[in-house]
Amino acid sequence: MxxxxxxxxxxxxxxxxxxxxxxxxxxxxxxxxxxxxxxxxxxxxxxxxxxxxxxxxxxxxxxxxxxxxLSREENVMLMPVEKFDPGIDLEPGVVVAFSGPDGDRPGVIRSLQGALVVVDFNHPxxxxxxxxxxxxxxxxxxxxxxxxxxxx
Structure with a gap:
């Protein structure tokens, strides 16, 4: 078969x-x-x-x-640092789970830009x-x- x-x-x-x-x-x-x-x-x-x-x-x-x-630019977002729990390590490469209406969604921290965190929600x-x-x-x-x- x-x-x-x-x-x-x-x-x-x-x-x-x-x-x-x-x-x-x-x-x-x-x-x-x-x-x-x-x-x-x-x-x-x-x-x-x-x-x-x-x-x-x-x-x-x-x-x-x-x-x-394909990696889509619209899946990369800037988020204010204050939206993150203080205990989270905001280093590039760290995976963070974000709660949404469809459940948890992982995002990878790409960089910090002042008071903003660049988070990539594309599949790795x-x-x-x-x-x-x-x-x-x-x-x-x-x-x-x-x-x-x-x-x-």
């Missing part, structure tokens, strides 16, 4: 930057399992796997548009070309997965 919408996929993966710096991987001996379309992977990653079968090993180049998107991998190496272990039909869904 080939990977398609709704399929349950079990795989090993390694995600790295184009320069080879490793970002994430499945632990040795512990594969990852997901259902295509369940939102656990960016859509571009899922689409890149379409058509692969159990036993396939691929090295996929993922441009930003198919991975975590936005704008980056990535390499996704996968080994597909199993692909199951969607109807084989439905039995595992528990209705509340």
């Amino acid at each position: 080939r990977i398609a919408e709704g399929a349950r996929v079990t795989l090993h993966f390694c995600l790295s930057l184009a320069d080879g710096q490793e970002i994430d991987r499945t632990p040795d001996g512990s594969p990852a399992t997901f259902v295509v379309g369940d939102g656990s992977l960016p859509e571009g990653f899922e689409r890149a796997l379409f058509g692969l079968e159990a036993g396939a090993t691929e090295r996929l180049e993922m441009p930003p548009e198919k991975a975590f998107g 991998l936005a704008g980056k070309c990535l390499i996704l190496e996968v080994s597909i272990l199993a692909v199951e039909a969607a109807d084989e997965v439905v039995d595992e869904v528990r209705w509340v």
Whole structure:
């Protein structure tokens, strides 16, 4: 069976930057399992796997548009220092959680400009070309997965 919408996929993966710096991987001996379309992977990653079968090993180049998107300037904001708790380290690179109507949203402090803090709300991998190496272990039909869904 080939990977398609709704399929349950079990795989090993390694995600790295184009320069080879490793970002994430499945632990040795512990594969990852997901259902295509369940939102656990960016859509571009899922689409890149379409058509692969159990036993396939691929090295996929993922441009930003198919991975975590382009870095968007409108996601970088200036915020007054007094909006931050006094105990927070406002050093560049520090990740701070901000509460919003849709839940917590992480932002990375980029710099301080006087009484303002530059906070970047882009995904940390936005704008980056990535390499996704996968080994597909199993692909199951969607109807084989439905039995595992528990209705509340």
